[in-house]
Amino acid sequence: MTAQPMQKQKMKTGLVSTKTANLIFDIVNTILLLMVCVITLYPFLNTVAISFNDSTDAVYGGIYLWPRVFSLRSYETILLQSSTIPHSAMISALRAVIGTALSIPLSMMLAYVMSRRDFVLRSAVTKMVLFTMYVSGGLIPTFLTYRAYGLMNNFLVYILPGCISAFNVLVMRSFIQGLPYELIESAKIDGASEYRILFGIVFPLSMPVIATIGLFVSVSQWNQWFDTMLYCSGEKDLITLQYELKRILDTANSMTGDSVTADAMASTASEGSGRVTTQTIRAAMTVISVVPIACVYPFLQKYFVKGLTLGAVKG
Amino acid sequence: MSAQSSAIVKPRKQIGFWRQVWRQRQLVILSLPVILVLLFNYVPLWGWLVAFFNYKPTTGFNVFANEFRGLEYFQALFQDEYFWRGLKNSLGMGVLKIIFSYVFSLMLAVMINEVRVSWFKRTVQTISYLPHFVSWVVAANLIFVTFSPDSGIVNEVLLALGIIDHPVSFMGMPQIFWLMVALADVWKSAGYNAIVYLAAMTSIDPSLYESADIDGAGRFSKIWNITLPSITPTIKILLVLSIGRLLSVGFEQVYLLKSASTTETASTLEVYIYDFYMKYGMWAQGSAMSIFNSLVSVVLIVGCNLLAKRLDGEGIM
Numbered sequence: 001m002t003a004q005p006m007q008k009q010k011m012k013t014g015l016v017s018t019k020t021a022n023l024i025f026d027i028v029n030t031i032l033l034l035m036v037c038v039i040t041l042y043p044f045l046n047t048v049a050i051s052f053n054d055s056t057d058a059v060y061g062g063i064y065l066w067p068r069v070f071s072l073r074s075y076e077t078i079l080l081q082s083s084t085i086p087h088s089a090m091i092s093a094l095r096a097v098i099g100t101a102l103s104i105p106l107s108m109m110l111a112y113v114m115s116r117r118d119f120v121l122r123s124a125v126t127k128m129v130l131f132t133m134y135v136s137g138g139l140i141p142t143f144l145t146y147r148a149y150g151l152m153n154n155f156l157v158y159i160l161p162g163c164i165s166a167f168n169v170l171v172m173r174s175f176i177q178g179l180p181y182e183l184i185e186s187a188k189i190d191g192a193s194e195y196r197i198l199f200g201i202v203f204p205l206s207m208p209v210i211a212t213i214g215l216f217v218s219v220s221q222w223n224q225w226f227d228t229m230l231y232c233s234g235e236k237d238l239i240t241l242q243y244e245l246k247r248i249l250d251t252a253n254s255m256t257g258d259s260v261t262a263d264a265m266a267s268t269a270s271e272g273s274g275r276v277t278t279q280t281i282r283a284a285m286t287v288i289s290v291v292p293i294a295c296v297y298p299f300l301q302k303y304f305v306k307g308l309t310l311g312a313v314k315g
Numbered sequence: 316m317s318a319q320s321s322a323i324v325k326p327r328k329q330i331g332f333w334r335q336v337w338r339q340r341q342l343v344i345l346s347l348p349v350i351l352v353l354l355f356n357y358v359p360l361w362g363w364l365v366a367f368f369n370y371k372p373t374t375g376f377n378v379f380a381n382e383f384r385g386l387e388y389f390q391a392l393f394q395d396e397y398f399w400r401g402l403k404n405s406l407g408m409g410v411l412k413i414i415f416s417y418v419f420s421l422m423l424a425v426m427i428n429e430v431r432v433s434w435f436k437r438t439v440q441t442i443s444y445l446p447h448f449v450s451w452v453v454a455a456n457l458i459f460v461t462f463s464p465d466s467g468i469v470n471e472v473l474l475a476l477g478i479i480d481h482p483v484s485f486m487g488m489p490q491i492f493w494l495m496v497a498l499a500d501v502w503k504s505a506g507y508n509a510i511v512y513l514a515a516m517t518s519i520d521p522s523l524y525e526s527a528d529i530d531g532a533g534r535f536s537k538i539w540n541i542t543l544p545s546i547t548p549t550i551k552i553l554l555v556l557s558i559g560r561l562l563s564v565g566f567e568q569v570y571l572l573k574s575a576s577t578t579e580t581a582s583t584l585e586v587y588i589y590d591f592y593m594k595y596g597m598w599a600q601g602s603a604m605s606i607f608n609s610l611v612s613v614v615l616i617v618g619c620n621l622l623a624k625r626l627d628g629e630g631i632m
Contacts, residue, residue: 043457061466106348138605141362194341223450309514
């Protein structure tokens with residue numbers, strides 16, 4: 001604060017060149033950052049524009065940020081005519097909700113016992129959780145194990161294996177360790193059980209970190225496709241939105257270009273009047289799968305930035 | 316004196332252990348989620364045994380019911396040219412990704428840190444996080460469309476500028492596939508990775524900048540002499556962590572970005588495990604490769620941690 005007037009004086013008295021240099025730096029910096037924003041956002045905006053364009057027209061290309069011939073056909077096809085896509089979106093939503101609802105309390109339980117310095121099994125539990133960050137069974141051993149558990153074509157394979165993540169537990173533990181210990185101490189003196197302390201006192205105080213981890217877990221659940229391909233590709237009812245999107249992407253890429261009407265879904269739609277190509281269907285599906293995330297994460301930004309730095313510094 | 320007191324305390328502690336566990340039984344009950352960790356993270360390690368047997372899936376957990384083959388599958392692995400190709404691709408892409416990811420996220424963090432207008436700073440940050448939160452399926456889709464030879468924006472811009480005279484199929488060129496993967500990684504995660512650096516930068520003592528101002532230091536010299544040295548510990552920690560994961564990060568990304576024409580440079584060890592061993596049910600060979608992957612990761616992590624300890628007297632684990 002005190003340096004501010006001094007600094008101004010100095011600039012006024014002689015160093016005009018520093019001031020101009022500063023200005024040039026700021027302008028260049030701003031331009032570069034604007035370019036970063038454009039590069040980041042353009043593919044998304046372009047996809048939105050394509051998804052709202054008439055699909056036979058979209059084949060000619062040249063759509064940038066705004067649809068040329070506006071049409072809602074792609075969305076109609078996906079949401080009303082397709083039997084698989086709304087169902088797969090529901091499965092994705094279900095796994096996001098159930099996965100998060102189960103993961104948060106169980107991770108908090110572990111984080112809490114790991115934060116209690118007086119707990120005799122603390123270091124054993126901590127080591128067991130930490131070790132999983134460094135060594136994993138690998139694709140095939142894990143696959144064989146889960147198959148032996150009977151998790152093939154089973155909804156539980158979406159929920160149980162990823163339920164406890166070492167990273168998430170560590171972030172939660174760092175947060176709980178930052179809470180005033182006297183709160184726990186005095187609750188204990190009042191005769192509160194450990195369950196009460198955890199769910200009645202620690203939980204409500206940990207909302208920032210719960211929001212952060214809740215975002216991480218639900219987003220990664222919503223975005224999963226690989227476990228569907230590995231474990232549930234044989235069960236039509238368990239297919240997730242991302243896996244569906246991946247399959248459409250595959251059919252489009254195996255053809256020569258984007259202008260293909262080969263996908264099964266597109267061909268059912270083409271029985272009607274206008275034809276719907278995979279290009280616009282793909283764009284519309286991408287939009288549908290991104291919109292929920294894009295609507296949520298900006299509001300949790302301040303939490304996950306804090307949560308992430310906590311984990312990085314102390315983890 | 317301390318030896319004496321510990322000699323007295325020790326036996327009491329020994330007797331007290333189970334009693335203490337009993338006294339803290341509520342905490343023990345709260346520790347029960349480790350069962351999930353055991354089942355889903357530790358039991359699969361049992362599957363490593365598969366690599367030493369001629370495994371038949373019908374035997375389930377009873378690996379020992381199969382014929383023991385010793386190290387046969389490992390020997391076969393090291394004689395397999397596809398294994399060496401996979402290793403080369405994994406290492407090449409891994410190293411390139413680390414370098415790109417470092418340079419770009421650090422640069423982005425420095426640039427954002429230099430912004431004075433807070434609403435602009437916040438907006439840039441929010442936008443830069445977006446790709447991190449979308450799935451690789453979506454990201455790969457957007458990347459294919461953007462680089463498409465068929466009216467993709469990159470080709471259109473390059474054509475308009477006269478840099479190329481006919482559309483180039485960027486994603487279909489095996490020679491530049493590693494580079495495309497590294498760039499895709501930058502696009503998706505540079506903004507998010509910058510968070511940690513930015514957080515480290517906010518804890519730099521502002522008086523350092525003030526005295527530099529008095530000395531008439533320019534912006535670049537402040538970045539070079541104050542900002543970067545102050546966050547060196549963070550840079551080092553993240554570098555060590557990412558080297559440890561050199562061989563095991565990015566399966567989804569590579570798997571989704573590769574195509575038939577880029578197989579030669581896109582088949583990493585993990586892609587190979589999935590595309591070949593898994594599809595043909597060659598469980599033992601695939602497990603041998605997984606074990607190799609995990610062992611290399613552990614060696615890298617432990618090695619890097621020792622190195623970090625030697626560098627600044629403090630490990631990260």
